[in-house]
Amino acid sequence: MTDHHIGMIVPSSNLTMETELPRMMRQRESVVPEDRFVFHSSRMRMQHVTPEQLRAMNAQTERAALELADARPDVVATACLVAIMAQGPGHHCTAEDEITGVLRAQGAEAPVVSSAGALLDGIRALGAGRVAILTPYMKPLTQLVADYIEDAGIEVVDALSLEVPDNLAVARLDPADLREHWRRLNLARADALVLSACVQMPSLSSIQPVEEAAGLPVLSAATATAYCLLAELGLPTVVPDAGSLLSGRVPSPAAV
Numbered sequence: 001m002t003d004h005h006i007g008m009i010v011p012s013s014n015l016t017m018e019t020e021l022p023r024m025m026r027q028r029e030s031v032v033p034e035d036r037f038v039f040h041s042s043r044m045r046m047q048h049v050t051p052e053q054l055r056a057m058n059a060q061t062e063r064a065a066l067e068l069a070d071a072r073p074d075v076v077a078t079a080c081l082v083a084i085m086a087q088g089p090g091h092h093c094t095a096e097d098e099i100t101g102v103l104r105a106q107g108a109e110a111p112v113v114s115s116a117g118a119l120l121d122g123i124r125a126l127g128a129g130r131v132a133i134l135t136p137y138m139k140p141l142t143q144l145v146a147d148y149i150e151d152a153g154i155e156v157v158d159a160l161s162l163e164v165p166d167n168l169a170v171a172r173l174d175p176a177d178l179r180e181h182w183r184r185l186n187l188a189r190a191d192a193l194v195l196s197a198c199v200q201m202p203s204l205s206s207i208q209p210v211e212e213a214a215g216l217p218v219l220s221a222a223t224a225t226a227y228c229l230l231a232e233l234g235l236p237t238v239v240p241d242a243g244s245l246l247s248g249r250v251p252s253p254a255a256v
Contacts, residue, residue, distance in 0.1 A: 004233055005038045007073030007110065009064045009099070010080065011057060011200070012043045015171035017079040017115075020204045020222040021229075024239045024246070028230075031240055042067040044080075054083040058095075065099045069106035075232045076103065077113045079199045081221045082137060084116040086144050089151035092117035113228045115199045115221045120152045121253040122224030122245050126217045128191035132158040134181060136170040136201040139163065145197050158186045167200055175202040182210050196220040207243040217244040228253060 010017050018041060025037040042064035044057045057080065068076055078084070078099055084092050092114040099112045123131055131154060135142045139161045146156040160181065164170050178195055187193060195210055195218050196203035203220045211218035227245050230237045231252040238248030 001034050001036055003036050003038050004075075004235075005040065005071065005073045006229060007068035007071060007076040008039060008041045009061070009068065009076070009078040010041055010043055011083070011167065012045045013167040013171070014043075014079065014200050015168070016202050017077075017199050017222060017225070020202065021077075021226055023204060024223070024226045024242055027241065028239045031238065032236065035235060040068060040071045040073055051086060054080075054086050057083055058087065061095070061098060062102055065102035066106065069103050069108040072108055073110050075113065075229055076110045077115065077118075077225055077229055079115045079225060081115040081119060081197065081199050082141055082145060084114055085148040086141065089148055092120075111232045113225060113232060115225045116148070118224040118228040119194065119197065119219075119221050120149065120154070122219050122227050123149075123154055123192060123194070125227070125250045125253060126192050126219070126245060128154070128217065130155040130157050130189055130191045131194055132156070132160075132185040132187050132190040133194040133197045134160045134162075134178065134185065135197045136162045136164045136173060137198065138165055142197075157189045160185050162201075170198065170200045171202065173201055175204065175206045178203055178206040179209055179213070182214060187214060187216065190216060192217040192219065194219060194221075196222065199225070204242065208241045211243050219243055219245045 044060040096112045142161040199221045239246035
């Protein structure tokens with residue numbers, strides 16, 4: 001067996017990435033038992049999803065990356081999608097480079113994945129040029145996310161905002177409710193559905209059921225992050241019951 005060490009930078013109020021990512025990797029162990037995964041987190045203070053708190057959180061990136069560098073992880077994920085997307089188109093590249101620079105300065109060679117960049121890579125890997133998205137954000141932040149995705153060349157054909165500003169309240173949303181929420185979206189022109197364009201809104205248990213009901217690929221910020229983490233580790237991108245992106249049939253990001 002091989003232990004793969006995954007470092008995560010998460011908002012202080014995030015309860016979901018440290019739940020859904022380990023859960024996916026445990027599901028993976030049921031079909032690929034030789035790979036095991038160990039998670040190490042560093043937190044950045046953020047309670048409410050507002051532009052001001054997102055900027056303040058981003059200012060803590062260097063400190064969080066330094067803490068993870070000491071653990072010598074095999075790969076690092078920075079897991080706050082909207083904090084990166086709110087800084088303007090393409091900012092995930094800047095954020096990934098900043099963290100990489102901090103790690104390298106400490107002698108840590110881990111590749112870096114951002115949930116924002118991973119979502120774009122996941123959509124492209126599915127061959128989707130048009131998506132519908134569902135977010136917990138207030139409408140202005142959802143529009144920022146849609147604009148970010150569109151700047152990357154992917155059309156957002158429809159978007160639904162649940163308008164929950166408190167980040168802890170987002171984590172407590174029932175993922176089963178997504179099995180009805182998605183029906184409020186117009187999917188007529190969509191190639192794929194982003195069931196949770198947020199790493200804090202739980203969705204894993206609904207990804208496969210909604211994909212089967214909707215008849216098109218369904219992904220989330222969390223499943224896309226898992227897909228990119230596995231690809232960076234050089235492992236097959238397979239997790240049972242987590243949607244088409246993690247079926248093992250989708251090419252790795254480098255091949256897209």
